[in-house]
Amino acid sequence: MRYIAGEDRGQAALLPATIDDYVATDAPVRVIDAFVDELDMVGLGFGRAVPASTGRPAYDPRDLLRLYVYGYFNEVRSSRRLERECRRNVEAMWLLRRLAPDFKTIADFRRDNGAAIVGACRAFVMLCRDAGLFQARLVALDGSKFRAVASSKKIIGRKEIADEVVRLDRRIADYLAGLDEADDAEPDDAPGAVSAAITALHARRAELGRLAAKLEDEGRTMLVEGEEDARPMGKANGPKPPSYSVQTAVDADSGLIIHHDVTDEVTDKRQLHPMARATKDMLGRTELTVVADAGYANGAHASACEADGITPCVAASRSVNSQGDGTLFDRTAFVHEADTDTLRCPAGRTLVRKQLHRKKRNVTYVSLDCSNCALKPQCTTAERRFVKRHLDEDALSQMNARATPDLMARRRCAAEHPFGTIKRMMAGGRFLTRNLKGTRAEMALSVLAYNMLRAINIKAAAA
Known part of the structure; x- marks a missing residue:
């Protein structure tokens, strides 16, 4: 049996008259x-x-x-x-x-044109909204790590800087000590060779000093040389590669990315309110409902969202009962009296405010008297009961109650699919550009391409 054969390359052909064909x-x-x-x-x-x-x-x-x-x-x-x-x-x-x-x-x-490219990406989202491709009845937030251009070998900390400074100082001293001897022994050498080497070493020494000062000023333990906006990130054991955190807000019904951002935040803890507020402002809404995983749980952000007309649905990560062997009354057994800012224990006794911890955003309450309490064996083994309550306890509890299993399943289906597609389009999720300015422009192009592909598929399915 013969194979399917192509045309002879020398055969004249009548091609279409225009490239549009x-x-x-x-x-x-x-x-x-x-x-x-x-x-x-x-x-x-x-x-x-x-x-x-x-x-x-x-x-x-x-x-x-x-x-x-x-x-x-x-x-x-x-x-x-x-x-x-x-x-x-x-x-x-x-x-x-x-x-x-x-x-x-x-x-x-x-x-x-990084900022303008980001604007073009937003313009396409507005075009999709005006065309009725999404209603944004529920917005799913999610974050993912994307590799930076820089190599893991470029990660440098205080110890590495100090060690290299010692080596450089030793080399500079050796050059200076042998400068006259080298000139006498090899008079025909290029006259500026040694001085050029010393100048290069001094320049490197000054750069290390700048990096050390940056670590000190920003309170960081390490940075990525050559791409200082990137940070070591990831969940794998061992060294973390230089990466960026990409945040997305996805319409749960259509799968379109409404808003996105590239940050140097290692975790999602401080992203709930900024992402939700930016999405709400972009859509021009007075109200918005967002859902996110437990990585976004943050009491201060939950309260800020509610103050801005945003309803967060996030499974809050709360500490387990650590009282006694875990069988004593948990903090949830104590009722907060907002009028007096006190707690009422299961026995009806009052716990008063003792100490405010601003950094941890909680308040410690203590019982005035636990003597002769019939429920004390079930409450504490100490003389008096102490209870810590989060400053945003009400917002956290309401946010956690809204995060039902069905809603979290919708979040997973909506938010994780776009990242999978974009990482495939980006060769596994690695940027070609450096620092936040470049990576934000590149991610805007990726999101624009994804949204355009998604919009075409939605229109094709509806036809």
Whole structure:
């Protein structure tokens, strides 16, 4: 049996008259083109959005944005690979009308227009909202770690800095001590070779001093040299790689990412209120319901959310009963009297406020008298009972009560799927750019590509 055979490469063919005929009418690249074409490039703050009247003409920022969105949509993020796509990919040729900018121009565009790219990502979310693709009746918050460009070998702490300073001082001293001897023994050497080496060592010494001062000023134990916004993060045992924490707020019904951010926070403890408030402001809502996992449990943030008209549903991580052998009355058995700021024990006796712990955000209450109490054997083995109550106990309890198993299952299905898709599109979840400025621009392109893919699928399913 013969194989399916292709045409002879020397055979003349009647090709389509225009390049537009090569791109299907329902191809996603047409969605990218239409969206970027309607953006207010000046309002978003893109550089060179208004052509210069003199000098060499520049590339239209719309074309470069089209190229980047198309690249991230198709898992092509490198500026050099995007340059190659412009010369061999029919859709890229159609999108840029056969323009082929060099990789430096492409890379500079992403570097110089980070804030504007984030604005373009938000503009697409607003477009989806106005088109009725989501209602944001429930918003799921989640965070995930994305690897930084820097290597784990670039993580440096106070001990490493001190050790390298000692080595540098020794080398500088050796150079200076043997300078005259080396010049006499080898007079034909380049006259500036030794002094250049000493200058380089002094420059490195000064850089180490700056890093040590930064550690001291920011109260950190270590930082990533060359990418100081990154921090060692992760759950695996052993050394943590330099990473960033990416936060998302996802519509639970449609799976679209409404809001996102890239932070250097190692945990999610301080992200509940900032993410919920930013999502609410972006949507222009007066009320919002958000759900998150236990990593977001924070009493102060729960109270702040309720004060801003946000209803948080988070499973709070509370300490277990540590009274006696765990069988004595837990703090939940004591009723708080808000009018007098006291606690009432199961026996009806009063515990008064004794001490405020501002850092831990709790108050210690103590019983005035536990003598002759019939329930004392079930309450404490000490002379009097002490109870600690969180300053935001009511907000924490209500937030925890709302986090039902069904709601947490919805959160998991809604929030974790986008991260899986984005990490696949980003080669496992590693940035190509450095520091928060660059990574925020790159994540905005990834989120825009994901939302665009999701919106296309939603429309296709509804057709």
